Amino acid sequence: MSDDISRRLALAEQAAREAGAKALEYFNHRDQLVIETKRDAQDVVSIADREVELLINGQIARAFPDDGFLGEEFGLQAGSSGFTWVVDPIDGTSPFVNGMPNWCVSIAVIHQGEPVIGVIMAPCQQECFVSARGQGATLNGKPLHVDPSRTMQNHVTGFGANSYVTPERVGEIAAGITAVGGNFFRNGSGAMMLAWVAAGRLVGYYEPYMHAWDCLAGYCLVNEAGGWTHAFNTDGEALLRGAPVLAVAPGAKADLLKIARL
Numbered sequence: 001m002s003d004d005i006s007r008r009l010a011l012a013e014q015a016a017r018e019a020g021a022k023a024l025e026y027f028n029h030r031d032q033l034v035i036e037t038k039r040d041a042q043d044v045v046s047i048a049d050r051e052v053e054l055l056i057n058g059q060i061a062r063a064f065p066d067d068g069f070l071g072e073e074f075g076l077q078a079g080s081s082g083f084t085w086v087v088d089p090i091d092g093t094s095p096f097v098n099g100m101p102n103w104c105v106s107i108a109v110i111h112q113g114e115p116v117i118g119v120i121m122a123p124c125q126q127e128c129f130v131s132a133r134g135q136g137a138t139l140n141g142k143p144l145h146v147d148p149s150r151t152m153q154n155h156v157t158g159f160g161a162n163s164y165v166t167p168e169r170v171g172e173i174a175a176g177i178t179a180v181g182g183n184f185f186r187n188g189s190g191a192m193m194l195a196w197v198a199a200g201r202l203v204g205y206y207e208p209y210m211h212a213w214d215c216l217a218g219y220c221l222v223n224e225a226g227g228w229t230h231a232f233n234t235d236g237e238a239l240l241r242g243a244p245v246l247a248v249a250p251g252a253k254a255d256l257l258k259i260a261r262l
């Protein structure tokens with residue numbers, strides 16, 4: 001692994017763990033949080049999201065001042081090194097503010113358009129998923145491998161939806177998964193469900209429209225564990241736009257692509 005990537009990988013894991021601990025403090029005192037809405041009533045946020053992003057941003061700016069940084073809450077700061085950090089400080093804000101444990105810190109690093117590092121820290125479960133391009137994926141230090149022979153039938157497929165997606169489409173996706181003999185699942189954190197694809201808990205994950213900070217760390221994990229991911233364009237302005245997100249075990253790819261109409 002190049003030194004450029006290994007130094008960033010060490011920081012990504014350290015920052016995810018520290019950010020996770022800070023978010024957990026807020027989670028344990030969430031009755032004191034003021035919950036605000038952003039784009040619509042389903043899109044919630046609190047000071048916890050902003051403070052956790054600032055913590056991660058500060059650590060990266062000190063260690064790699066020439067790297068770019070894109071976070072969900074404060075947007076893009078361009079860099080000059082060719083590396084950009086893409087961070088969701090709390091993915092699963094809705095479960096977080098409602099007292100459910102399905103939320104995580106998601107940190108990716110992209111280089112030449114590709115996610116080369118993906119770290120997802122789930123503090124309530126004390127699970128830290130780590131991956132770097134060409135180095136495999138691990139959960140708390142144990143290697144992760146997607147089973148290539150698994151199909152959707154009798155297995156669990158995650159899907160997510162937000163207000164960019166019509167209610168009719170949500171119903172069709174659930175129906176499509178059911179029709180091939182699969183079980184559909186949603187826990188409120190798309191990033192965590194992508195990590196669960198890498199861990200073989202879910203056979204796949206599909207969401208019609210997500211942002212780079214929701215999916216790139218999970219994509220690195222899934223690819224490094226032997227799964228397949230649908231391309232997500234990170235060139236220029238495309239990095240800020242949303243796109244369909246699909247990650248899947250190879251044996252379930254054809255069925256899930258059909259349901260996703262991709």
Ligand code: IPD
Pocket residue numbers: 043044072088090091092093094160161162187188189190191207209210214
């Ligand atoms: C959301 C979660 C949710 C997914 C949404 C995302 P947030 O991220 O990942 O599961 O369905 O599309 O926006 O707002 O909790 O960081």
Ligand code: CA
Pocket residue numbers: 043044045072093
């Ligand atoms: Ca959000």
Ligand code: CA
Pocket residue numbers: 088090091092213214
């Ligand atoms: Ca998110």
Ligand code: CA
Pocket residue numbers: 049072088089090091092093
């Ligand atoms: Ca978020």
